[in-house]
Every structure is written in structure tokens, then in C-alpha cells.
Amino acid sequence: MTKKLNSDPVCAVDYAFQRIGGKYKGRIIWYIHSFTVLRYGELKRSIVGITPKMLTQTLRELEDDGLVNRRVYNEVPPKVEYTLTESAKELIPFIDHLREWGDKRMGNYKIICQ
Amino acid sequence: MTKKLNSDPVCAVDYAFQRIGGKYKGRIIWYIHSFTVLRYGELKRSIVGITPKMLTQTLRELEDDGLVNRRVYNEVPPKVEYTLTESAKELIPFIDHLREWGDKRMGNYKIICQ
DNA sequence: CAGAATCCTTTACGATACTG
């Protein structure tokens, strides 16, 4: 199973934050957007330090919420590609805004991302 | 003490989400923005179900992160007002966009907020 | 390669009572 239900959202802001909150969701969406399409292993290498469990779990939640598409190729070795849905793409301009906002204020933390 | 350090953000997106994540931050920012200025008790009544502990803790984190101003009047009974900083105001278009996005997709949950 | 399974730790959050 993917995850416990979040507590019911009490408003749209709340609802939205529940979908894209969590430790990795913002980054995952941003990375997939940056590369248009990413395989599981590529994501794994991009999100430094994430465990396979968390990556899978987070991707499933995003899929369940209609934010990412999961495409499985029937090959050996296996190949799975992740892309953003149209719904998720609507979020990009403002995740970008958020990124700039964060960038301006990060100061010390200057580990590069993306 | 207000809170444990979040794990170090690894990029600007991450950094930003850490500042405005959590169960109540989005809503608190949104409410203060809607009313321009809110007292502690008014916030308490707006954020239905929040405990004083969580409200205080969340407000302190927002203050520490430079997102809200806390103004204390030296009166009896006490009076404390919260407003958004310029930095937080930059986030409003983003949160508004997010709110619209959430609103479009909420479906069932139609408890009104604001 | 792309994960699933299991177990465990940490952190967020909640209930309740009290105070200047």
C-alpha cells in the first residue's frame, strides 16, 4: 500500500500542499520537468540519498494524485519511465518561482542542484 | 525551542518547500495575507482545530524564517499582531496559483475556506 | 533494472492543563 490518507484538507491551499508536500515531491517534479522524462534509476541518482523505498513510495503517491505518468516497457532488463502529467505541468511556473525565491535566500547552502 | 533543524536542503526547491511545508504554514500565510494583519486569537479561530501549541510553534518558525512579523503591544490584556514580511509577500502569487490549482481538483472536499 | 519486504528511528503533531 502506498500511504495513509492525509487528514482531510480543509481548503484548496491545504489540499494542494498535501499533494506536493513531503520531503521529495517538489524535487522529483522539478527533476522530471528538467529532463522531460526520467527513468527510475536516473531519478534515484538525481535525488541524492533517497532510498528505493522512499523513491517508489513517493512516485506512487504522485501517480495516484495524477501528477506523474509511469510507463513500463516490457523488456529485460526492465525499463520504467516517468513523465509529468498536464496537471503537474501547470505547477511548473510557480515551482520555478519558488525555486528562485529559495535561491535568493539560501545563503550558506550552496550545494548545486540541477 | 522552536524546532529541530530540518535536514539540510540540497537545492533551492528543497529549501523553499522546507520553509512553507508543514501542516499549517500555507494556510497561515494565506490567512494573514487575506486580512493583512491578524491577532493570535483571530488566527486561532481561523485555523480550525489547531492547538495553541502548534499555532505558536508554527508562527515562531515562520518568524525565524523571516516570513512573518510579530508585533507585541504592551497592553493589558495582551495584544499581538502578525503580518507578512516582504519576503513572504513574494510568495503570495505562488500560493494563490496553488490555491486555484487545488480548487480545480478538489472535487469532493467542498468545505469552504476563506 | 526497478523495485518489494521488513523492521526500526525520528519528527511532526495532538491533548490537556496551566500562567503572566
Next chain:
DNA sequence: CAGTATCGTAAAGGATTCTG
């Protein structure tokens, strides 16, 4: 009114091992 303090629960996240 605007908080603190203490204690407890639940959810999020991590480590490690295994598999089709």
C-alpha cells in the same frame, strides 16, 4: 489574551536485505 509546559501518539522517513 496570548501564550508555555508536559506528555503521548501517529505518521514520515531510513537501513537493510531480497527478487522477478
